[in-house]
Amino acid sequence: MQDSAPFVVAVVGGGPAGLLAAQRLAEAGCQVDLYEAQATVGRKFLVAGHGGFNLSNAEDAAPFAARYAARQPEFTRYLAHFSPTDLRTWAADLGIVTFVGTSGRIFPLPEHKPTHLLRAWLERLRELNVTIHTRQRWLGFAPENGLRFRHETTGQELTVRPQATLLALGGASWAKTGSDGRWQPELERAGVPVVPFAPSNCGAEVAWSAFFRAKVGRQPLKNVALSCAGVSVRGEVLLTDYGLEGTPVYALTPQLRAALATGGPARLHLHLKPDLPPAQLLEKLRRRRAGKSWASFLGEALRLPPPVPTLLRELGPSVFPADAAAVAELLSHLPIPVRGLRPLDEAISTAGGVAWDAVDEHLMLRARPGTFVAGEMLDWEAPTGGYLLQGCLSTGAWAARGILRMSELANE
Ligand SMILES: Cc1cc2nc3c(=O)[nH]c(=O)nc-3n(C[C@H](O)[C@H](O)[C@H](O)COP(=O)(O)OP(=O)(O)OC[C@H]3O[C@@H](n4cnc5c(N)ncnc54)[C@H](O)[C@@H]3O)c2cc1C
Structure with missing residues (x-):
């Protein structure tokens, strides 16, 4: 990069955002020291790998950026700089082959485990002389x-003075992975506005009756649609003893959070037969013979077996309607009162974080020139499906770009 001494950068936080920024900075010739509070880096990244580990999504650029809602303009830039295609090339360069699933999600090959990816990544950082503390x-x-650190075991304190800093400290869920949000008061003390944390991509709480909890327990509802505030999401919903889990619920957390903020319960609407046109649904329901119970009719004619009848009794009117049109309405708009979201620590991701007006277009803190931020610690949210890791990696790459620009200016 330059003939003189290398530009010295501290990256704080060893999640995907920090690790990618460290790689990019070291590849460009910076001297990079990465500081991590835990005994190992990438813990939440490995947790993400326990389920369906989707690294990104093959969706087109415009709808992809729209997943970041109000932050779409910023993410359009970050995603153009480090796109899903760049992510796949980067993974391939580490020996990890990815593929696009039928849902459009990008996964590593099943034999290429998250631990393999992380190990190859750390080996690459070692080759690039990134020192991990x-x-x-x-x-x-x-x-x-200066940046102040304390060794978690010895208690020894340390102050370092890099030429630039990247903070990639993560959100505030799954604290046991290190993403505990304890950085919030420190940044606020430094004059950086932080939007309060809130759970994102999390389950919803429903006050089921004791009868329902005992009878239904934990059961999936496949191929359904959930809607809230005009947004409808298809997928599988899991009924649990405390409420609901599953991709459609997670995707609707922004709408649920907004509705709950008004003080009352929020309302989801469940469509149990979203693939069936309304006229066909009605026609099928009209075929029920007198005397045939609704529970067995729904199971046989509409493939709505238990726990659907129990769910309809739980959430529908106290007297089950006899009229086919009223049953059709119930099956396609079953209201579910949500009394709250699951606790932040259980959430897949965090809403809130460093406010957007706290950073400039390079993701540098206005209150602290030379300090940049990336990843989930910024105030953005996106649904599951690969948008979270892609967002963290793209902001990491973008912040690294800003730091390299700063190093070039320092060299002029
Ligand atoms: C169960 C689960 C499943 C998930 N599945 C997926 C998925 O399939 N696809 C997807 O796209 N996303 C998924 N995610 C989300 C994804 O893992 C996160 O969005 C991502 O890890 C955030 O990256 P980050 O680098 O911003 O922060 P993190 O990964 O949270 O890393 C931040 C790091 O900073 C360290 N740190 C914090 N404070 C300090 C401090 N004061 N000093 C030093 N170090 C500190 C932490 O220890 C941590 O290592 C999942 C998350 C969970 C919980």
Whole structure:
């Protein structure tokens, strides 16, 4: 990069955003030290790998960026700079082959485990001379661009003075992975506005009756649609003893959160037969013979076996309607009152974080020139389906770009 001494950068936080930024900076010739509070890096990344590990999504650029809702303009830039295609090339360069699933989600081949990816990534960072300092908790800033750390085991304190800093400290869910949000007061003390954390992509709580909880327990409802505030999402919903889980519920957390913020319960609507046109649904329901119970008719004619009849009794009118049109309405708009969201620590991701007006177009903190932020610690949210990791990696790459620009200016 330059003939003189390398530009010295501290990356704080060893999640995907920090690791990718460290790689990009080291590849460009910077001297990179990465500080991580836990004994190992990438813990939440490995947790993400326990389920269906989707790294990104093959959706077109415009609808992809729209997944970041109000932050669409910013993410259009970040995704153009480090796109899903770039992500696949990057993974391939680490020896991890990816494929596009039928849903459009991008996965590593089943034999290419998240641990393999992380191991290859860390080996690459080692080759690039990135020094990883584990068990070093960032405590806050010190004068003259200083960063204060405390060793989590020995308690020894350390102050470093890099030429630039990237904070990639993650959100505030799954605290056991290290993403505990404890950085919030430190940034606020430094004059950085932080939007309060809230759960995103999490389950919803429903006050089921004791009878329902005992009878239904935990059961899936396949091929259904859930809607809230005019947004409808298809997929599988899991009934649990405390409420609902599943992709459609997660995707509707922004709408549920907004409805709950008004003080009352929020309402989801469940469509149990979203593939059946309304006229066909009605026609099928009209074929029920007198005397045939609704429970067995729904199971046989509409393939709506238990627990659907119990669910209809739980959420529908106290007297089950006899009229086919009223039953059709119930099957396609079953109201579910949601009394709250599951706790933040259980959530797949975090809404809230460093406010957008706290950063400039390079993701540098306005209150602290030379300090950049990336990943989930910024105030954005997106649904599951690969948009979270892609968002973290793209913001990491974008912040690294900003730091490299700063190093070039310092060299002029
Ligand atoms: C169950 C689950 C499943 C998921 N599945 C997927 C999926 O399939 N696809 C997808 O796209 N996303 C998925 N995600 C989300 C994804 O894992 C996160 O969005 C991503 O890891 C966030 O990356 P990050 O680098 O911003 O932060 P993190 O990965 O949270 O990393 C932040 C790091 O900073 C460290 N740190 C925090 N504070 C300090 C401090 N004061 N000093 C030093 N270090 C500190 C932490 O220990 C941590 O290592 C899943 C998440 C969960 C919980």
